[in-house]
Amino acid sequence: MENNKRNHDNDKKRKSGLNNLSRKGVEHGFAVISIMIIVPVFFTAVLLLTVLPRPEISEIEKRELAKMPEFTFESYFSGEYTADVAEHYDDTVPFRDDLKNVGYNFKSIFGIHNEDEVKVVGKPSVVTKPDNDKDETSESSKHDTSENSKNETQQSSSGDVSENRPEESSAETSDTSVQESTEPEEVTVENGIIVVKSNGHYRALELFGGGSGSTYAQALNDFHKDLGDSVKIYSMVAPLASEYYTPSSYSDFNASQRESIESIKSKLDKDIVSIDITDVLGQHKDEDIYFRTDHHWTPLGAYYAAEAFAKTAGLDFKDLSTYKKNDMEGFVGTMYGFTGDANLNNDPELFSYYTPDNVDKCMTYYYTTDFQYTGKGRFFNGVGDIRSAYLTFMGGDEQIVKVKTNIKNGKKLLIVKDSYGNAIPGYLFGSYEEIYVVDMRYFGLNLVDFVKQNNVTDMLFTMVSYSAVGGNADNLENLRTQAKGKKIVDEGLKDEE
Amino acid sequence: MVFSSLFFLYVFLPCCLIFYYLCKTIEKKNIVLIVSSLVFYAWGEPIWVCLLVLSAFVNWFASQFIGKLKKESKRKIVAAAAIIFDIGILVVFKYSGFIVENINAVTGLGLPVPQIVMPIGISFFTFQAISYIMDCLWGTVKPQKKYLNFLLYLSLFPQLVAGPIVRYSVIDDEITNRKIRAVDISEGAKRAILGIAKKVIVANNLYAVVEQFFGTDITNLSFCGTWYAVILYSLYVYFDFSGYSDIAIGLGRMFGFHFNENFNYPFICKTISEFWQRWHISLSSFFRDYLFYVPIFGKPRKYFNLFLVWFCTGMWHGASWNFIFWGLYFGIFIFIETKIGKKRLKKWNKVWTHIYSKIIIVIGFGIFYFTDLSQLGRFFMNISGISMITDGNAFADVLTRDSLLNNLYLIIFAIIVSMPVLQKVKYFFYKWGNNTVYAVGQIGGVLICCALLVISSILLVDNTNNPFLYFRF
Numbered sequence: 001m002e003n004n005k006r007n008h009d010n011d012k013k014r015k016s017g018l019n020n021l022s023r024k025g026v027e028h029g030f031a032v033i034s035i036m037i038i039v040p041v042f043f044t045a046v047l048l049l050t051v052l053p054r055p056e057i058s059e060i061e062k063r064e065l066a067k068m069p070e071f072t073f074e075s076y077f078s079g080e081y082t083a084d085v086a087e088h089y090d091d092t093v094p095f096r097d098d099l100k101n102v103g104y105n106f107k108s109i110f111g112i113h114n115e116d117e118v119k120v121v122g123k124p125s126v127v128t129k130p131d132n133d134k135d136e137t138s139e140s141s142k143h144d145t146s147e148n149s150k151n152e153t154q155q156s157s158s159g160d161v162s163e164n165r166p167e168e169s170s171a172e173t174s175d176t177s178v179q180e181s182t183e184p185e186e187v188t189v190e191n192g193i194i195v196v197k198s199n200g201h202y203r204a205l206e207l208f209g210g211g212s213g214s215t216y217a218q219a220l221n222d223f224h225k226d227l228g229d230s231v232k233i234y235s236m237v238a239p240l241a242s243e244y245y246t247p248s249s250y251s252d253f254n255a256s257q258r259e260s261i262e263s264i265k266s267k268l269d270k271d272i273v274s275i276d277i278t279d280v281l282g283q284h285k286d287e288d289i290y291f292r293t294d295h296h297w298t299p300l301g302a303y304y305a306a307e308a309f310a311k312t313a314g315l316d317f318k319d320l321s322t323y324k325k326n327d328m329e330g331f332v333g334t335m336y337g338f339t340g341d342a343n344l345n346n347d348p349e350l351f352s353y354y355t356p357d358n359v360d361k362c363m364t365y366y367y368t369t370d371f372q373y374t375g376k377g378r379f380f381n382g383v384g385d386i387r388s389a390y391l392t393f394m395g396g397d398e399q400i401v402k403v404k405t406n407i408k409n410g411k412k413l414l415i416v417k418d419s420y421g422n423a424i425p426g427y428l429f430g431s432y433e434e435i436y437v438v439d440m441r442y443f444g445l446n447l448v449d450f451v452k453q454n455n456v457t458d459m460l461f462t463m464v465s466y467s468a469v470g471g472n473a474d475n476l477e478n479l480r481t482q483a484k485g486k487k488i489v490d491e492g493l494k495d496e497e
Numbered sequence: 498m499v500f501s502s503l504f505f506l507y508v509f510l511p512c513c514l515i516f517y518y519l520c521k522t523i524e525k526k527n528i529v530l531i532v533s534s535l536v537f538y539a540w541g542e543p544i545w546v547c548l549l550v551l552s553a554f555v556n557w558f559a560s561q562f563i564g565k566l567k568k569e570s571k572r573k574i575v576a577a578a579a580i581i582f583d584i585g586i587l588v589v590f591k592y593s594g595f596i597v598e599n600i601n602a603v604t605g606l607g608l609p610v611p612q613i614v615m616p617i618g619i620s621f622f623t624f625q626a627i628s629y630i631m632d633c634l635w636g637t638v639k640p641q642k643k644y645l646n647f648l649l650y651l652s653l654f655p656q657l658v659a660g661p662i663v664r665y666s667v668i669d670d671e672i673t674n675r676k677i678r679a680v681d682i683s684e685g686a687k688r689a690i691l692g693i694a695k696k697v698i699v700a701n702n703l704y705a706v707v708e709q710f711f712g713t714d715i716t717n718l719s720f721c722g723t724w725y726a727v728i729l730y731s732l733y734v735y736f737d738f739s740g741y742s743d744i745a746i747g748l749g750r751m752f753g754f755h756f757n758e759n760f761n762y763p764f765i766c767k768t769i770s771e772f773w774q775r776w777h778i779s780l781s782s783f784f785r786d787y788l789f790y791v792p793i794f795g796k797p798r799k800y801f802n803l804f805l806v807w808f809c810t811g812m813w814h815g816a817s818w819n820f821i822f823w824g825l826y827f828g829i830f831i832f833i834e835t836k837i838g839k840k841r842l843k844k845w846n847k848v849w850t851h852i853y854s855k856i857i858i859v860i861g862f863g864i865f866y867f868t869d870l871s872q873l874g875r876f877f878m879n880i881s882g883i884s885m886i887t888d889g890n891a892f893a894d895v896l897t898r899d900s901l902l903n904n905l906y907l908i909i910f911a912i913i914v915s916m917p918v919l920q921k922v923k924y925f926f927y928k929w930g931n932n933t934v935y936a937v938g939q940i941g942g943v944l945i946c947c948a949l950l951v952i953s954s955i956l957l958v959d960n961t962n963n964p965f966l967y968f969r970f
Contacts (some may be wrong), residue, residue: 015657019931026932027680030939034683038690041947045954046511049503082540085505093503106952109703111903118899123713192709249895340959385539450684 010275017245022098029158043460057389059097060337068090102126113343115197118247122192122341127210127255170315191254195341202343203292204335205242210255211469213237217267219476220461226270226448226480227459235268236275236309236462237261238297238420241290244282257465264468270325274313280308293332293344296390299353302423309424309460315411315431323354326380331389351389355380356429361406366392370444371400373491379403379426393422394437402492406431414456416440416447416479418463418472432458440467440475445488447479453488500744503698503957509537510748511656517752523673527649530752534654538618541658545616548586549652556626556649557640563633583623583630591615595816602832613779613825620813624783629665631787638666653783655748659741659778668754673754687946688895692743694949697956699740699811699911700736700806706770707873707903710897711815711866715875721893723879723902731862732911735763738777762917767850768842769830769857784810803835804828814865819873823864825921830857 018026057064059066069075069084076082093099111119114226191209195202210491216237225231240259244252258278265274281289281297281304290302297305303320331351356362364379394401395417407430414436415421427434436454438447440463451459467473498505504710539546559579566572566684588596601608631651631961632638641647651673656663673676710718710726716728742759749756763776773781784806811824834842842850863880867873878884885892901908924939 017866018933021932023932023935026935028678029684030936032685034939034943035679037943038683038947038950041950042686046507049507066961077543079543082498082543084538086498086502087961088507090502090505090957097554098956099955100962101961103955106956107702110905110907112905114902117902119903120709120896120899124896125713126717155907253896254892266727271601322897335832337962340962429896471693 010240015088018133023184024025024387029325032225034424049094054092055096058090058337059385060100062334062337062388065096066238067487071345073100085099096179100340101345104340104345107340108342116247117197118250118276119195119339119341119343120192121195121341124192124194124207124250126252127191127208131438131472135167144356144402167404187308192261194246194250194343195255195335195339196245197343198245198247200291201349202294202341202347203241203245204241204341204344205246206295206466207242207246207250207254207466208240208260211260213260213264213465213469213473214267216461216473216476217264219473220272221269222268222457222477222480223448227451229271231451232313232458233272233440234275234309234313234460234462235264235272236277236460237264238305238462238464238469239278239281239299240295240464240466241297244285245290246454251433258404260493262324262467275305275309277305277308280304284289288349289332290353291347293331293335293347294390295335295338296333296420297423299426302420303354305429305462306424306427310428310431311463313458315428316407316409316426317357318430319355320358323337323415325352327352328386328389330386332387333390345478351386351392353380353392353423354426356426358429361425361495362429363404364466365402365404365495367444367492368444369398369400369401369439371450371488371490373495374399376492377446379429390422393426397439398442399439400443403429403435404496405435407431411458412436412450412454413458413460414438414454415460415475416461416463417440418465418467420464421462424460424462438478438479440472443479444483445486446481446483449484449486450488454490498537501693501953501957502960503954504955506954507691509533509540514751521622523675526752527646529674530653530875531645531649533659534649534652537654538652542725548590548616548619549622550648552586552622553581553651554644554646555652556630556643556956557580559630560647560870561642563630572634575757576630579630580627583626587619587623588615590619590692592812592816595666610884619663621660622657622815624662624780625651628662628783628787632665637698638669641669641672642663645806653754655745655752655754656756657737657792661742662743662754662755662778662783663779667757671754677751677753681750681753683943685747685752686735687747687942688750689747690946690950690953692740692745692747695736695740695743695914695955697953698949699907699914701739701956702904702907703733703736703911706900707733707866709900715808715872716878716888717890718879719881719894719897720882720885721892722891722897723876725897727859727863727866727880729877730866731764731859731906732908732915734865737762737916740937762915762920764855764858765852766858767847767915768834768854769827770834770839771829772854773831774859780813802831803832807831815868816871817868819864819868822873823861826861826864832834855909909957 002174021029055065062311066084066088067090069081070080076455077083162221176274180212191207193204193206195204199204220233221234227233237260240256243257248397261276261278266275268274281301284301284304287300288298289304300320307317309315328351330348332345332348335341357474359378359380362379363378366374368374379394379401380392383389401423409432411432412434413428415425416438417424421437425437428435436450436456438450450456461476463472498509500506513529516529516533517526520529535546535550536548542549556579559575559582562575563572564789566575590613593613597608597610600606601610629647634642641650642684648667650663650665653668654662707726707730710722711730715723739760746756746758757779759777759779761778763772763774765774766772788809789802789806807824807828808821809824810827811821813821831852860880862871863876867876875884879889884890923938923942926935926942930938
C-alpha cells in the first residue's frame with residue numbers, strides 16, 4: 001500500500017517534471033524518440049528483405065517467380081531491365097506466400113461477414129439471356145478481355161486476378177491468328193468469381209458468361225470427317241461448379257451451362273456421341289463432387305462422369321467400392337490464389353482420390369508434348385505440397401501420357417482434355433488396353449496422324465464447359481491440321497516389357 | 498519507379514537516405530539528391546532522363562538572361578522563348594497524338610498518328626519550369642546562379658513524377674541553406690508512411706472495387722451501382738493522389754525541404770470554387786497565378802480567362818476529350834457560382850451546399866474516369882436514371898449490395914479519413930493537452946505509423962500477384 005503510494009507520488013513527480021519542460025524541448029525529445037523507433041523498424045525490414053533467402057516459386061499462385069534479368073544495353077534503354085530488376089525484387093519477397101496469407105487475412109476485416117455472405121472477385125456482368133440467338137451470349141465477357149491488359153498495367157495490385165487464366169494465356173500463345181478469326185462469342189466465358197458461404201463453409205464459384213461452343217463442335221465434326229467411322233468419337237463436357245451452387249440472387253450473372261452443352265450437342269454430327277453429364281452430376285450435387293477451394297471437380301465428381309461415359313460406350317466399369325480411397329487433409333486449391341479470399345485458406349477441405357485395384361498391373365509412360373519419351377512411372381503420383389494435390393494425376397498437363405493396362409480387349413482410348421480430364425483415366429484402367437492422354441492446349445503433333453498411327457479405337461473429348469466454349473477450343477482445330485505427315489515414333493515401346 | 502513498391506521503399510530509399518545523411522555539407526547532400534533523383538527518373542525513363550536534364554538546362558540558361566537583361570521587352574522575349582520550349586515539349590510528348598487524331602477526324606486527312614510514349618512526370622516538371630521562368634520575369638525570385646542547384650529543384654525525386662508542383666520560391670532558400678531538425682525527420686517519415694498507407698491500404702483496395710463495376714461494360718449497370726462505383730472512384734482518386742502528395746511532402750521534409758500542402762480535405766467543401774481551393778492546390782494555384790490573372794490578347798478578360806483556365810486544367814490531366822469536358826464542367830459551375838456571388842452562397846443552407854457540391858464533384862469524377870466517350874454517355878444515362886426508363890436497367894443490384902457489405906468498413910474508414918478527423922486528433926494531442934498528453938500522442942502516433950508501414954509493406958507483396966494454374970513442377 002505504502003509502496004504503491006510512493007510509486008504514485010514518483011509518477012506524479014515525473015509527470016509534472018515532463019509537464020514543466022518547455023514544449024519545444026519536449027517536441028525535440030519526442031522527435032528523437034520517434035526516429036529511434038521508426039529507423040530500427042525500417043532498417044530491420046530493409047535488412048531482412050536483403051539477406052533472407054528469396055523464394056523461386058509461389059505455391060499459392062502456382063508459378064515461377066520473376067527471375068533477375070540479364071543486363072543488355074538494349075534491355076536497359078528500353079526500360080525493360082530496370083523494370084525487371086524491380087519486379088524481381090518485389091516478386092521474390094522472402095516468405096512471399098506467408099506474407100500474402102497475412103495480407104489476405106488483413107483484407108478480410110474490410111467487410112461484414114454473415115451467414116450467407118457473398119464475396120465478389122473479378123468483373124461479373126449480367127449475362128444476356130439467349131432469347132433466340134445464343135451467339136450473342138457473352139458480349140459482356142468479350143469486353144472483359146479487351147480491358148484486361150489495360151487494367152493490369154494500371155493497377156497490378158487490384159487483387160483482380162481472374163483474368164490471368166492459363167487457359168486463356170495458353171490459347172493466346174498457341175495461335176493468336178486463330179483467336180482473331182473466331183466468332184466474338186468464343187473469346188472468353190470468364191465472368192468473375194464469387195465466394196459464397198453456405199452450411200458454414202466457403203465455396204468459390206466461377207461464374208459462366210455463356211456461349212454456344214460452335215468452334216468446339218466444328219472441330220469435333222472435322223475430326224470425325226478425317227478419321228471416318230473406324231474411330232468412335234465421344235464428347236463429354238463438364239459444367240463448372242457454378243451450374244449447381246450459384247445462389248439464385250446471382251443467376252443473372254451466371255449463364256446456363258446446360259444450354260451451352262446442349263447447344264454443342266445439337267451441332268455435333270450424329271455419329272459423335274455426346275455424353276450429357278449435367279444431370280448426372282446434378283443428382284450428386286449434395287456430395288463433394290466439386291472442390292470448394294479449387295476450380296476443378298473432385299475425383300468423386302469425375303467418377304460419376306466416367307461412369308456415365310462407360311455406360312454410354314458400353315464399357316466394363318467397376319463400382320467405386322472396388323477402388324482404394326486415398327485421403328489428403330488440408331487441401332486449399334487454386335481459387336484461393338485467384339480470389340485472395342482468406343476465408344478459403346482458413347477453410348481447407350479433404351482431397352480424396354481413388355486408385356483402381358489393378359493399378360499395380362498398369363504402367364504409365366510419359367512423353368513430351370512432341371512425343372519424345374521421358375520415362376515410365378505411376379499414374380497416381382505423390383505431391384510435395386498439399387496445395388498442388390490435383391497434380392496427383394500424372395503430375396500435370398504439359399505432356400503426352402500413355403497408360404498400358406493389364407486388360408486385353410484390343411480397345412484403345414485417346415482422351416483429349418483440359419485439366420478436368422486428368423481425373424478421368426484412372427477410372428478406365430479396367431475398360432481399355434491402352435489409354436492415351438493428350439492436353440488440348442499442349443500437343444505438338446498432328447492428332448489425326450497420331451490417332452491413326454496408334455490404332456486408337458475410341459476418342460473422348462472431355463473438358464470443362466469453360467474450355468469447350470472458351471478460347472481453349474480454338475486450339476482443337478490446330479491439333480487436327482498442324483504438323484501433318486510428321487513421323488511419329490514411340491520410343492516408349494522399347495521400354496515396355 | 499513508383500513510391501508504392503517494395504523496391505522503392507526498401508532498396509532505393511534506404512540507399513538514398515544513408516548516403517544523404519553520411520554527407521556532412523549541404524553541397525554534397527545536394528549532389529546525393531541530384532544523383533538519386535536522376536537514377537530514380539532514369540529507372541523508368543532511361544532515355545528521357547536526358548529530356549529532364551535538357552529542360553532544366555534550357556530553363557536555367559534562359560533565366561540567366563532574364564536576370565541580366567535590363568530591357569523589359571528583351572526579358573519578355575527570352576521568357577517567351579523558354580515557355581514556348583516548355584509547352585512545346587508538352588505538346589510533342591503529351592498531345593501530339595491527340596492533336597493529329599482530331600485533325601484527322603475533322604479533315605479526314607489520315608495523317609500518321611505519332612506513337613510517342615509520354616515520359617513520366619513531364620506535366621509536373623514542365624509546369625515547375627514555367628512557374629520559375631514567370632517568377633524570374635516578374636522578379637518574384639532571383640534566378641538561380643548554379644545549374645546544378647536548378648537541376649536539383651526541377652528533378653527532386655519526391656515531387657518529380659506526381660507533384661505537387663513546387664514553386665521555386667518555396668524551396669529557393671532551402672536549396673543552399675537548410676537545417677534538418679529531428680522534428681523534420683520524424684514528422685516527414687510519419688507523413689510519408691501515412692501517404693503510403695493511404696495509397697496501399699485504402700486507394701488500391703477501393704480501385705479494385707471500382708474496376709469490378711467500371712472496368713467492364715457498364716451498359717447494364719444499375720442506378721445504385723453506378724452511384725456506388727463513382728463515389729468509391731472519387732474516394733480512390735483522393736486517396737491515391739493525396740497519398741502521393743503526402744509521400745512527396747514527407748520525403749521532402751526528411752531531406753529538409755518544406756513543400757506546400759497540395760490537398761486540404763477537399764470533400765468538406767461547400768462550393769465548387771472551394772473544392773478547387775482544397776484539391777490539387779499546387780495546380781489550381783498555378784493556373785490562377787500564371788494564366789488567370791495574366792492578360793492575354795491585350796487586356797484581362799475575366800470570363801474568357803476563366804474558361805481558358807478550366808479548359809487547360811482539364812487538358813493538363815490528359816490528352817483526351819473527357820478531361821477537357823471535365824475541366825470545362827467545373828468551369829461552368831465556378832462561372833455560375835461567381836455569378837451568384839460568394840456572399841449569397843454563404844447564406845445558403847449548409848446541408849444543401851454540401852449535397853450540391855458533392856454531387857457535382859462525384860459526377861465530375863465519372864467524366865474523369867471514362868476516356869471512352871460512348872461509355873461516358875452510358876455513364877450519364879445510368880447515373881441520371883434515364884437508362885432505367887429507356888433500357889430497363891435495375892435500380893439496385895445484388896452485386897452492389899454484396900460489394901458494399903464486403904467493403905463497408907473500408908469505405909467508412911475512407912470517408913472518415915477524408916474528413917479532417919485526424920487533424921483534430923492531432924490538434925488535441927498537440928495543443929489542447931499538457932506535455933504528457935503530447936507525449937502519449939507522439940508515442941501512439943509513431944507506433945501506429947510503424948504498424949501502417951508493416952501492413953502496407955505486407956499488402957505490397959500482393960502487387961505482383963499473378964496466379965497461374967498449371968505450374969510445372
